[in-house]
Amino acid sequence: MLEKLAEQKNQESQFTKLLTAHRRQLYAFIYSLLADHADAEDVYQRCSMIMWEKFDQYDSSCDFLPWAMGIAFYEVKNFQRVSSRDRHHFSEQLLEQLFACMSTHKNDHSTQMLSLEKCLKSLRQKDLWLVQQVYWERRKCSAVAEEIGMKINALYDRVGRIRSQLKDCVRRRVAEVEHV
Structure with a gap:
């Protein structure tokens, strides 16, 4: 038993x-x-x-x-x-x-996810917080902008730059893995 x-x-x-x-x-x-x-x-x-x-x-x-x-x-x-x-x-x-x-394409996805996790860890704390609020918590951008005292368009621009930074970082890391 x-x-x-x-x-x-x-x-x-x-x-x-x-x-x-x-x-x-x-x-x-x-x-x-x-x-x-x-x-x-x-x-x-x-x-x-x-x-x-x-x-x-x-x-x-x-x-x-x-x-x-x-x-x-x-x-x-x-x-x-x-x-x-x-x-x-x-x-x-x-x-x-x-x-x-x-x-x-499961292995490709796993490599991309691991790369994304590493790239997220390399973000500045403020940028990571924005990613968490906008994408993980799915908060409205207007509410996040108001909370941090930023204009909505400025927030959109900043989030767009963070996404571009993450995309470039993931591409670099995936390319490094593929060349190994």
Whole structure:
């Protein structure tokens, strides 16, 4: 009995670590197929529950993300089927093509994400705070501008420069990885 509880606790811990480590990538994958944050969040939550229910089928010698993306792909298709009355959804055929394309470019995406993380760490503290407020917290630019006492157009310009800086940094880092 105690062994079973310890095994279940270990499995819960392993699942939580894997899901937490890949949350952003999995959410980005789902969002790229749905293009709506509310729908993507709903599907992500359902996927998390399904993955937990099926976690005993997961082969720990394989990467977690492709396994999770496979479940997410079918859950997106299910979501699309249920909500097919809305004309703003991708066709099932297009979803399958996107999934195939994304699966083959998984390593490229991982390299880009790692590069982005390093580039974000190299930003000045003020610039990182702006990125967090605008992109991660999804605050309105007008509210952020007001909070820091900046005109909205100046904020747009600054955020645009930060994005360009990050884009250039990511390109350089990815190029360095590809040349190694």
